[in-house]
Amino acid sequence: MVIRSGISRERARRRRRFLFRLTLWVAAVGVFVAIGYSSYRTGSVLAERKVTAQRAEIERLTGQVAADKLDSDRLHTELARIQQTTAALQQRYDADVPRGSLATLVTILRQKQGAGINDDLIAQVLRQIDAPRTCDDRVVRRRFPITTKPPGPDDVVSFLDGLIQVSALMPAGGESLAKAAAVTISRAWVAEPIKVTGLPVQQVIMIYNTDLKLVVEASDLRGYAEASLSACGKG
Numbered sequence: 001m002v003i004r005s006g007i008s009r010e011r012a013r014r015r016r017r018f019l020f021r022l023t024l025w026v027a028a029v030g031v032f033v034a035i036g037y038s039s040y041r042t043g044s045v046l047a048e049r050k051v052t053a054q055r056a057e058i059e060r061l062t063g064q065v066a067a068d069k070l071d072s073d074r075l076h077t078e079l080a081r082i083q084q085t086t087a088a089l090q091q092r093y094d095a096d097v098p099r100g101s102l103a104t105l106v107t108i109l110r111q112k113q114g115a116g117i118n119d120d121l122i123a124q125v126l127r128q129i130d131a132p133r134t135c136d137d138r139v140v141r142r143r144f145p146i147t148t149k150p151p152g153p154d155d156v157v158s159f160l161d162g163l164i165q166v167s168a169l170m171p172a173g174g175e176s177l178a179k180a181a182a183v184t185i186s187r188a189w190v191a192e193p194i195k196v197t198g199l200p201v202q203q204v205i206m207i208y209n210t211d212l213k214l215v216v217e218a219s220d221l222r223g224y225a226e227a228s229l230s231a232c233g234k235g
Contacts, residue, residue, distance in 0.1 A: 139229065140159060141228040143157075144156065144226075145168075146170050147169055148169070151168075160207070163189070164186070164187055165185070167184050168216070177225075181197070189207075201214075212229055214227065214228070
């Protein structure tokens with residue numbers, strides 16, 4: 001009986017020890033489960049908050065894109081209107097503001113008006129101007145000497161009763177007429193003569209609304225040049 005009671009007590013102690021260990025294991029598992037569940041809940045809450053924040057940001061950006069599109073459409077419309085207005089102003093500017101040779105003519109006209117010339121007289125002169133014509137009815141040729149000193153009256157050739165005069169000077173040390181001869185073309189109605197170096201010379205001269213062609217070239221006779229002028233009237 002004593003032996004059986006001792007065995008029973010030993011079994012009871014082992015059972016309690018096993019239950020105690022089992023309880024510890026269950027408690028530990030419960031703690032880990034609780035920690036895991038808490039972490040899961042915390043992660044879920046944080047994820048839900050992040051999703052909510054991202055949705056709000058998406059909605060904000062969507063609204064911003066819509067507003068930007070409206071602004072872009074408005075700016076495109078405004079740009080098109082400004083471009084149209086600018087094009088219209090450019091057309092008016094091109095039509096109203098003279099450029100190039102026309103601007104030069106307008107400047108001369110203003111200078112004449114400033115000098116006191118009557119507008120009616122200016123208009124009358126402009127109406128009388130026609131397109132220039134080239135006169136080739138006949139060609140007048142004249143020979144003249146190429147001097148080595150300032151030309152005198154006998155060294156100058158004249159056309160149109162002295163309206164056009166031509167002379168040539170060979171400077172000291174000059175070897176080639178084609179390069180060194182200095183040709184002077186004087187026009188009675190212009191103070192400043194035309195001066196050209198080298199032969200031949202081709203010059204268009206306008207007189208009485210007619211284009212006359214003057215050609216100066218070396219003559220077959222040594223020391224002389226030849227001037228030819230296309231003319232309609234008296235040579």
